[in-house]
Amino acid sequence: MATIKLTNVIKRFHDIETIHGVNLDLQDGEFVVFVGPSGCGKSTLLRLIAGLEDITDGKLEINGINMNSVAPADRGVAMVFQSYALYPHMTVEENMSFGLRMNGVAPEKIKAQVSDAANILQLNELLDRKPKQLSGGQRQRVAIGRAIVRQPEVFLFDEPLSNLDAELRVDMRIQIAQLHNKLKATMIYVTHDQVEAMTLADKIVVLRAGNVEQVGSPLELYHNPANEFVAGFIGSPKMNFLEGKVVSIDNKDIAVIEIANQTVELEVDCTKVSVNEKVKFGIRPEHVKENTQDADLTLSLDIDVAEHLGGLTYLYGQFEGNKLTIEVSGANLTRNGESVTVGIKKEDCYLFNSRGEALVNRPVPER
Numbered sequence: 577m578a579t580i581k582l583t584n585v586i587k588r589f590h591d592i593e594t595i596h597g598v599n600l601d602l603q604d605g606e607f608v609v610f611v612g613p614s615g616c617g618k619s620t621l622l623r624l625i626a627g628l629e630d631i632t633d634g635k636l637e638i639n640g641i642n643m644n645s646v647a648p649a650d651r652g653v654a655m656v657f658q659s660y661a662l663y664p665h666m667t668v669e670e671n672m673s674f675g676l677r678m679n680g681v682a683p684e685k686i687k688a689q690v691s692d693a694a695n696i697l698q699l700n701e702l703l704d705r706k707p708k709q710l711s712g713g714q715r716q717r718v719a720i721g722r723a724i725v726r727q728p729e730v731f732l733f734d735e736p737l738s739n740l741d742a743e744l745r746v747d748m749r750i751q752i753a754q755l756h757n758k759l760k761a762t763m764i765y766v767t768h769d770q771v772e773a774m775t776l777a778d779k780i781v782v783l784r785a786g787n788v789e790q791v792g793s794p795l796e797l798y799h800n801p802a803n804e805f806v807a808g809f810i811g812s813p814k815m816n817f818l819e820g821k822v823v824s825i826d827n828k829d830i831a832v833i834e835i836a837n838q839t840v841e842l843e844v845d846c847t848k849v850s851v852n853e854k855v856k857f858g859i860r861p862e863h864v865k866e867n868t869q870d871a872d873l874t875l876s877l878d879i880d881v882a883e884h885l886g887g888l889t890y891l892y893g894q895f896e897g898n899k900l901t902i903e904v905s906g907a908n909l910t911r912n913g914e915s916v917t918v919g920i921k922k923e924d925c926y927l928f929n930s931r932g933e934a935l936v937n938r939p940v941p942e943r
Contacts, residue, residue: 578639578652578729578762579604580625585634587620587786594620596786597634602764602779607756610766611773612783612809618766619734621783625764626655626732638730654723655732658739660715662707669694669703672721686725693724696758697751713744720755733765737772749775770810774798782806799940804856804932813861813890813901815926820857822849831935833857833927836896840872840922844935855935858926861890864902864918871919877902882910891916 580602587595595617602608610618623629625636627648636643643651662671669690676686694700697717707715716736723731733752737745753776756763767773773780774794782789782797782805790802794810801807807815820835831844835857849855868874877893877900887906892899893916902918910916927935 579637580730580762580764581635581637581640582625583635583637585621585624585636586632587617587624587629588632593632594786595624598786598788600781600788600791602762605760605762607753607763607765607776607778608781609773609777609779610764610781610783611770612768612789614768615785616783617786618768618783620786622655622732622734622764622766625730626653627651628655652729653732654726654728654730655734656716656719656723656736658735660707660719660739662715662718664707667704667706668699668710668718668721671707671718672699672725675722675726689725689727690721693721696724696755697721711744712740713748716740716748717751720752724755724759729762731759731761731763733763735766735768737767745772752776771812774810780810782809793940795940799938800934801926802934804858804928804934807858807926807928807934811860813903815858815860816864816898816900816902818857818859818895818898818900820855820927822851822853822855824851825849831927835873836875838873840925842922842925842927842936844927845937848931848933849929849935854930856928856932858928859920859924861901861903863924864900864920866904866908866916866918868917868919870921872922873920874917875900875920876915876917879910879912879914879916882912882914 582598582600585595585598610621612618624631631644638651672690672693673686694703699717699721702714737748740748749772765776777794780794780797781791784805790797790806797806797810818835820833823832823834825831825846829843829846830841832839832841875895877895879891879893881892883890889904889906889908891902891904891910929935
């Protein structure tokens with residue numbers, strides 16, 4: 577169990593700065609996911625916490641102790657990598673116990689810790705097998721088991737499921753969530769897959785180009801993205817965007833927004849936007865409705881691709897040169913090349929100023 581605090585952490589490789597003054601406060605027992613596009617710095621940040629890279633400036637604390645100069649083996653962390661990195665000539669049991677044996681841990685203690693990890697990960701029947709006799713999912717469980725036997729205070733996962741096929745990814749994602757529930761340990765998980773982030777995390781850290789764009793729970797980021805980047809990254813399929821313009825703002829912060837030759841009134845943060853400013857209007861695919869009766873905006877889309885998935889259908893279309901995705905009922909039989917008219921309610925709309933900052937707040941569901 578551990579708390580982790582990063583204060584103005586900077587990483588430079590020679591003259592190139594890749595992590596730009598990151599501040600994070602991670603609580604004991606949290607499952608934290610670093611998410612963002614390739615090259616955003618999420619794996620580098622994880623390696624800084626692990627001690628596999630040196631911090632150029634700033635401070636890293638685990639349980640209130642400065643870790644900047646502490647060796648990786650003494651930080652109380654264990655890391656699970658994208659590659660399984662198992663010794664092919666060793667059995668599952670030998671792979672899991674290798675680190676303990678190298679550290680001179682007593683054999684009886686090693687046996688007990690390996691047995692406990694094998695029970696948690698359902699590896700008991702595989703302990704005598706070599707890695708080549710295991711499936712991809714089983715190998716990844718062995719790699720996780722090797723981390724568990726060390727009994728670390730912090731687990732670090734660097735895209736551990738990216739080498740697995742789609743079905744195994746779902747299965748392993750569930751197993752990692754169950755593992756966190758059992759161990760109650762602090763876990764940090766790196767992924768570029770925002771579905772993994774949404775389903776696993778207590779807290780998501782969205783990164784872009786070495787900067788933290790937003791930190792919050794999955795639902796906070798989904799319902800109240802801080803900016804256009806987070807809004808477009810969190811959610812699958814991603815949010816739709818249309819160009820708009822602010823026509824007027826009254827003294828109650830109600831703005832009239834012109835979109836697609838129509839107008840809609842939205843309550844905005846008037847300190848971040850001005851009249852005649854160009855804005856981005858955002859709407860999630862699931863909020864675009866087939867029923868236009870009570871809609872505040874209507875759009876007529878030319879459908880390029882209809883993706884029928886059984887329970888639901890995704891329609892990918894064009895509106896005045898803008899690409900839009902909408903989610904409709906699986907019973908919808910729209911085909912490629914057809915046109916549909918859809919409706920949008922203003923309470924489902926998002927708005928971003930010319931700098932990409934969010935202008936509206938949406939309520940976050942509470943338990």
